[in-house]
Amino acid sequence: MAGEWVDFKAIKANVSIETVLLQYGVRVRRIANGYLRGACPLPTHQSQASSQSFIVNTTKNVWSCQSASCIAGRGGSIGGNVLDFVALMNGCSIRDAALSLQRSFGGSACMGGLDRHERGYEFGSDGLVHFSADVPRPLPFVLPGINYRHPYLAERGITPDVARLFGVGHYAGRGIMSGRIVIPIHSLEGALVAYVGRSIDAREPRYRFPAGFRKSRLLFNLHRAVKDTKRGTAVIVEGFFDCMNVHQAGYQSVVALMGSTLSEWQTVLLRETFQETVLMLDGDDGGRAATTIIAPRLRCWLSVKIAHVPVGRQPDQLSVDEIRSLVDEAN
Secondary structure, three states: OOOOOOOHHHHHHHOOHHHHHHHOOOOOEEEEOOEEEEOOOOOOOOOOOOOOOEEEEOOOOEEEEOOHHHHHHOOOOOEEEHHHHHHHHHOOOHHHHHHHHHHHHOOOOOOOOOOHHHHOEEEOOOOOEEEOOOOOOOOOOOOOOOEOOOHHHHHOOOOHHHHHHHOOEEEOOOOOOOOEEEEEEEOOOOOEEEEEEEOOOOOOOOEEOOOOOOHHHOOEOHHHHOOOOOOOEEEEEOOHHHHHHHHHOOOOOEEEOOOOOOOHHHHHHHHHHOOEEEEOOOOOHHHHHHHHHHHHHHOOOOEEEEOOOOOOOOHHHOOHHHHHHHHHOOO
16 A cells, blocks of 8 residues: 555564575575675676675674675665665565565564574574574483373363373372373474473462473474374464364364463474464463464464464363364464
């Protein structure tokens, strides 16, 4: 629309050039902290000799190409910002470029503000995402004697078959998880890396995570979801029991955030694994607020639909028919 308002300043500050490059399929490699390099993708580039002349400064969120053809084709300009890049790639005005980014990314959704250690991944010399070594290590043990038929699971609507599949059940042995419902957590590759204990009485904390465990590094049930032959679409929920209930409803490609926030690490796991997502967060104020934040972030990389859980309810409280209806009607 000709009269649509555009916040140029916010777009230049908040939409990451690194994100935009990935959307255009531009392969770059990291050459130094805060710098990327690769072949220039711009239509103004004609030089055959300057094969790696495209430089990106991710800290300043700008790019440059010092080849003679690009400088001449851009009227002497060496580089620019994210708006300049999109305008050149699309052959459009700066305003149209800004509108395109604003509609796609929603302003601040895609700015990468974490350093490599916090992210847990980096771009390798092959231009692909590589995860760092800072990941949970496999446990050297498996808890014995887990009861998959404990009454608490039945109260939560979890069948014994699904409880056994997920390895979820009551643990009466010794240790910090004693007397709790234990929930095994696995890495993407399927290695058991932790147990989370759910209290079945008034004991706090309600969920006990192991000391030092970083749930932002993982997605619950991802190792099973990736095996689903129809895994192009993933249903995303908040909690463990939400995940199991949605699985029972027939959606095997379901993952849980283990909370109501989406980390950059989890974003990478999702975009490297799926093409489409259905966001099914809780119907409370926290879930609704999280949806407004997470949906535009994921849309930087994936198709996103939203399943609107009824107010005051959450996926683990819904019937099979209700879940199927919500997923089918997600938009």
